Amino acid sequence: MKTISVGGLTYLKEAQAIIAMKSSADLFKEPDEIKKIENYEIVPWGDDNNLPATVIEKMEKSEMVSSNLEFNVNVGYGTGVKPMRRVIEDNKIVGYEDVFDGPAYEFFEDNDIQGYFLEQLTDLKAFYNVFPEIVISNDKKKITSIRSKEAVFSRWGKAKDGKIPYHYYSAKWGDNPTKKDIVQTDVLDRFNPKASLEEYLRTGKYKNLRFIVPVNFPTPGRTYYQHAYWWSIFQSGWYDFSVMIPEAKKALMKNGFMVKKIIYLSPKYFESIFKEEGIDRNDKEAVQARVDKEHQNFNDFLTGSDKAGKGLVSQKEIIHSANGAKEEKYIEIVDIDTGKGGEFIEDSEEASNVISYAMGVHSSLIGSTPGKNKGSFSGTDKRELFLMKQALMKPFRDRLLRPLNLVKRFNGWDNDTVIAVPDIEFTTLDQNKSGQQETTKE
Template sequence: MKNKTNNRVRLDYIPSGVFEVGKSGVQASIETVEDSSAVFDEDGEDVSSTTLPGAKGYKYVNWGADNRLPYELIRLIGVDEVMSQNKLFNVLTCYGAGQKYNDYDTGRPTVDKEIKKWMLHNSIPSFMLEQATDMKYYFFCVSVIILSVDGSRIVRLRHKEACYCRFEKADDKGRINHVFYGNFRKSALREDEIEVLPLLDEKDPLGDLEVRMGRAPGKDGKKSIPTKDRKFAILVRFPTPGCRYYPLPNYTSIFRGDWFDIKRLIGKGKKAKLKNHATVKYQVEVHKDFWSNLLAEEHITEPVKQLERIKKEKENIKNFVSGIENSGKVWITGYYIDPNGKENRMVRINVIDTTKEGGDWSEDIQEASNITCYGDNIHPNLVGATPGKSQSNNSGSDKRELFTLKQSLEIAFHDLMYMPHNVVIHYNGWGEKVYPDVPMILLTTLDQNTDAKSTTANRINHNNDEDDN
């Protein structure tokens, strides 16, 4: 993270402060929570670039001020229980009923042996989950297609994890020509540690691929000599305003606001309060004459035995008040009245209030969790962030409708994520056989004799070959 005089700075290394816990005024030192907004460059999109090692001198655009923004996002999400589960929920709802290649005639998953074998070799369910994860974390995903030796078919479709991808600085025409893949967690990379991938045109990857492979003419109307490259990257980006390279997901407003830090402070405050609160059930007061009377009654005069007897009697008192087997029993002790008329009890047991500690911020933590869910575009009732009988938990019908609404919001992501599949289908000559689809899961009512069914927004109208949405 960059430290700037006119901006926020990271608070990771600010010394621990003093935090007051409880009404008793007990002081507990706790670790200061960092300012989560400091991981973002407040001047807008940072387009500073770094030159890769090697003779070609490629330049990639840094992702964040110090090129570590994706890893900071992973860290911040990982320390928050609600947000990390929200991301998993978003990935699973985006996955829906899984990526399918549906038959044009039946609208059902294809039974074509060649296509099914290709899907099996490329582990399409894993590919879909990987792509959905990057889309939900970073709003973009990168896939790689690998062609056969003769360049006639796409034989492999692979995912490249977004946090290890960097984009080449755009040329004079504003086009990004390469994607670089490597472990950018390291401060310095060798040339052999970075994979350079030619990037197909973001808007028309299929057309660009066909031109490069000599299948179609270029802008000049002439076919070019086929390239020797057999591996190409396809970039899918969800648009965010003002970001030319790396999208800034909408959920990151959670970090740039205050509630993420407030939620962490509440957790640390409750932890400090619970750690520094000693739960004591009883206070036993013993008159100083009680011990001398006890020793006199038992005729114990030796100092060592006197100490042993007093210690044993203390254990007897402790066991009496704390043992569950003594519940309901009675302990009889004496007392006397002094010349001033004041009662002096030999033993007095005081019951200490053991009201549950650490509940001071219960409403605040619920509010912070709800705001986190709102920032992640998830209704709290769907992920259990609104617990308790007294909370506004919705009925089963409301939850079903909320889940259906959530699934329908994934259509925009699905339409973008179809891109690499469409490139494969049409380049391999399957365009008249199958089309990509991600059916949505719809929860049903009991009268339909099933728990759930799937439907799709990518229905094909066979009369005019257009989507019927």
């Protein structure tokens, strides 16, 4: 039997079915051992030490995921981070005013803090881990600058006595870097970075006058690298389903194929076959021959051939976790609607809803749900939804402001100076002719 490759999928013409490979759940498997590069002891991020790059690659393949992330970053950014001064009357804070001079204002202007904040916010929403770096003056009296070290290029060193001592930075994690490709930086204590910084400077036990301030959004059971809650879309399979739909739809339109079924395969499906039959994964001819044979098995099974089901693998695996056990099927065959031009529309809508739900983006705010008659919420409803979304950004902002508050304390800025992220608040035109106003929260 001859199979046809369409849009990265395999089409079984006789059976009128598409075979689609799911991504492996092993993507988020915790590494079993520390990676040693000469005297550097590095904790891998993901089983292949390249998880952030893989997540980025997946983000870029989905307009839904990319748009939701951009929305979350934009909402978190507000009007940008800036220094402000408390207005106090009768020992009460009655408001805030912008700062246009002094050391805090100069520090913000000299360091492009808006760009720094945007980089940090983007990494925190994508990975739940950020790696801000502070630079100390030669006289050791001031923090002169702060930079965002890209999360995709950052790795932690092995913890010693409960503390992570080093941060390792390289653009070649996916290419087996050598020591000369890696920059090592001392890490401050995450509980009391100011005292930790002062101890480093007092003892002189540091590599250079640059230090990483450890910041993350905590998730259960993670020590080194956090596991973003929205990554559940990869493990559940909804992400795979959503990116397969346009490929299959394009193939149908371009080639005029009829598709009645779609076969979803786990990468473990063929892995189990190769292992059981002793096939070397590096033997490309043997691998391709066995894959072709299995495609014939699918075709026979779906067309009702006398050979139907012979040799067809139907294994499943029970995966245990702290939340209980779940079943991972190696194969799933799904019937699809073959109405005129309507293939996958309902599936696409369902996938979009689930992904947006996981990423905390309401479809009425971003227009994420395909189909007709969507987004019927009133302007008032949408404004309230947007205000709720802004309020939910506070814990993320609090984490990101921690390094800037360290700068404030170490550099001795005025106590009434606060680092704030004002929000844009949409209102009615009778209250403000522009339809929006600024609100400030510490």
